[in-house]
Amino acid sequence: MLHKVVDKIEWGLEKSAALMCIVLLVCLFIEVLTRYVFFTSIPEIQYIVPFCFLWMVMFASAIAVRKGTHFEVDLLQSRLPGMVKRIHRALMLLTVMAGGLIIAWSSIDFVQLGLLKKSPATGIRMIYIYASLLIGGGLISLMALEQLFASPDDTPDDIGAILDANKAEISAEDLK
Amino acid sequence: MTPEMALSILLISFVILFTFGVPLAISLLFSSVLTIAADPSLSIVVVPQKLHTGIDNFLLLAIPGFMFAALMMNKIGVTRDIVRLSDLLVGRIKGGLAHINVVSSMLMGGVSGSSTADVAGIGAILVPAMKEKGYSPGFAASLTAASSSIGSIIPPSILMVIYGASANVSIGALFIAGYIPGILVGLTQLVIAWYYAHKFGIDLPSTEKKPCSEKFEILAKGLIPVSVIGVIIGGILTGVMTATESAAVASVYVVAVGIVVYRKMSFKMLMHVAIETAMLTAVVMICVGTATLFGWLMSFYGILDVAGGLFATYASSPMMFLLFATVLFLLLGTFMDPAPAMLIFVPVLASVAATIGADPLQLGILVIMALAIGKITPPYGISLLLACTIAEIPLSKGLGWTLVFFGAFCLLMVFIILFPAITLGLPTLLAPELMGH
Numbered sequence: 001m002l003h004k005v006v007d008k009i010e011w012g013l014e015k016s017a018a019l020m021c022i023v024l025l026v027c028l029f030i031e032v033l034t035r036y037v038f039f040t041s042i043p044e045i046q047y048i049v050p051f052c053f054l055w056m057v058m059f060a061s062a063i064a065v066r067k068g069t070h071f072e073v074d075l076l077q078s079r080l081p082g083m084v085k086r087i088h089r090a091l092m093l094l095t096v097m098a099g100g101l102i103i104a105w106s107s108i109d110f111v112q113l114g115l116l117k118k119s120p121a122t123g124i125r126m127i128y129i130y131a132s133l134l135i136g137g138g139l140i141s142l143m144a145l146e147q148l149f150a151s152p153d154d155t156p157d158d159i160g161a162i163l164d165a166n167k168a169e170i171s172a173e174d175l176k
Numbered sequence: 177m178t179p180e181m182a183l184s185i186l187l188i189s190f191v192i193l194f195t196f197g198v199p200l201a202i203s204l205l206f207s208s209v210l211t212i213a214a215d216p217s218l219s220i221v222v223v224p225q226k227l228h229t230g231i232d233n234f235l236l237l238a239i240p241g242f243m244f245a246a247l248m249m250n251k252i253g254v255t256r257d258i259v260r261l262s263d264l265l266v267g268r269i270k271g272g273l274a275h276i277n278v279v280s281s282m283l284m285g286g287v288s289g290s291s292t293a294d295v296a297g298i299g300a301i302l303v304p305a306m307k308e309k310g311y312s313p314g315f316a317a318s319l320t321a322a323s324s325s326i327g328s329i330i331p332p333s334i335l336m337v338i339y340g341a342s343a344n345v346s347i348g349a350l351f352i353a354g355y356i357p358g359i360l361v362g363l364t365q366l367v368i369a370w371y372y373a374h375k376f377g378i379d380l381p382s383t384e385k386k387p388c389s390e391k392f393e394i395l396a397k398g399l400i401p402v403s404v405i406g407v408i409i410g411g412i413l414t415g416v417m418t419a420t421e422s423a424a425v426a427s428v429y430v431v432a433v434g435i436v437v438y439r440k441m442s443f444k445m446l447m448h449v450a451i452e453t454a455m456l457t458a459v460v461m462i463c464v465g466t467a468t469l470f471g472w473l474m475s476f477y478g479i480l481d482v483a484g485g486l487f488a489t490y491a492s493s494p495m496m497f498l499l500f501a502t503v504l505f506l507l508l509g510t511f512m513d514p515a516p517a518m519l520i521f522v523p524v525l526a527s528v529a530a531t532i533g534a535d536p537l538q539l540g541i542l543v544i545m546a547l548a549i550g551k552i553t554p555p556y557g558i559s560l561l562l563a564c565t566i567a568e569i570p571l572s573k574g575l576g577w578t579l580v581f582f583g584a585f586c587l588l589m590v591f592i593i594l595f596p597a598i599t600l601g602l603p604t605l606l607a608p609e610l611m612g613h
Contacts, residue, residue, distance in 0.1 A: 014451050014454075015447070015451075017450075017451065017454035017455075017458075018447045018450035018451045018454060019450070020454070021240055021244065021450040021451075021453050021454045021457075022446070022450050024237070024240060025240065025241060025244060025424045025427045025428070026424075026428070028237065028241065028420065028421055028423075028424030028425075029421075029424045029425055029427070029428045031421065032416075032417055032421045032424070032425055036416070049237065050232045053231065053232065053237060053240075053461075054228070054231055054232060056240075056454050056457070056458065057231055057454075057457065057458045057461040057462060057465075058458075058462075059454070059458075060454040060455050060457065060458030060459075061201075061458045061459070061461075061462040063455060063458075064455060064458055064459050064462075067455070069455065069459055070199035070200070070201060070202075070459050070462070071199060071200040071201070071459060071463060071512075071513050071515065071516045072194075072197055072198065072199045072200060073194060073195065073197060073511060073512065074197060075511060075555060076195070076196060076197050077197045088197065092197055092198055092199075095193070095198050095202055095206070096198075096199060096202050098206075099201075099202035099205050099206060102205065102206075102209055102223065103205070103223070103224070103227065106209075106220045106221065106223040106224050107223075107224040109221050110221060110224035110225060110228070111224075129228075129232075130224070130228065133224050133227055133228060
């Protein structure tokens, strides 16, 4: 049940993060364009860019917990025997879950501060940006919790996945 | 609580957590929260404040831009044109395939800057072809892995963006400073490749000539992806754009090239690349956020005084300091990904460099080179691992020639320490306004 719910949440987060990424890059491009072509600037862009960036980072960080792609040193983990490895994995996920909860809990006051603080360029309240930390922290915890109940064998072969993802359309014929 | 006590809690808890396998971002967060909890003068609200300040950094917005452009380049299929262009340029020299491997990596470095894409994309075709021509699988794998490290040195490079933001150094100046060291690394590898082909009498130049029309077609097609370098570096050098803006413009340019020239763009591809960009950016940026908190606590408790005192005793001259930093990052690179290694150590080292009188730009290039070569040195050695998988050999078989390339790389770093002009000459000449001193 949890697995299916998180699958749907992940799908939504992926699409949202991708959209944020595209909007972010388009906004930065528009900023250059308006400066040199129309000799003006759009103040709203100064709010949209950090908004998209913060939400994109927090959403994708939560997905990265599920996919196990956060930076870590796995020298110890790769040398552990079966049962100990599983206990180690569970401990790591509990730590990540606690980390997410700390981010969410510590952000409550910060988000409330965002109700009072406004962006100097646009006058829009900062809460819409600050809330990304609270929600992102919660999502990180949720993803770690779901992984606690998932089989560690589901993790794909890292090297094979990298090779597949970066395969180029080229053949030996091109070198003749 | 005394600053020494607080620093001990912060650093020891971090080392224990990170070594135990806790993700870097969470290790940094936990050690910081432990220290804050132990110090009644600090409030937990600094956690979200510093996370927000760390992530909301305009300079680091260049990361998704460059990543998007690099991933999109790969998806629309520029690798083929780059390899064919390299073939045209150096394919007729003795050891042609090895030369193509190195030159393709140099061009790919300028276009995408991703060493993983370089090994997996170029290596997948060149390693088997090199084996067929008589190169040992170990040499083919180590050359492919070693040449992929050029991608981090020749701009645009994500590592340069991270270093620039961490050390408060102009990213544009770093980009320009990376060219000569990057080209020198490539030339060194070309010499080794030529020596190998000459010694074993393999991969002799073909006498078959390509017709002029085909040469022109290869040149034209190859120059299209390479022109993205002009957009990025030209924009920065002329002062028209910042590095962040040039990354965004490069992304739009690559999408336009994909639609107009390659005719391969689709909404599905766009979303796929955007998701990958978001994922790769997020794992770096969440570490940037927590590292900002961690770094703030370190300076709050006076780590700079401690580190400054240590360096004043053991490495007081700029040259000794640069040597120490290079060795430190060479060691870190063997077991850590470059980005986290930079995020943890660069802010402190760059501050000490300023007090000692070492140039932060020179330090930056050395740090990037040391971490780039870490991708071919085990146990981390992801590029070597990928290349050996492609060559279908165990890692141990690729180690011999890797040591040769590693040695050449280290020698070059010693030259860069001894002759600062190698890194500082070009930016001083082309963009003195970016140097900041």
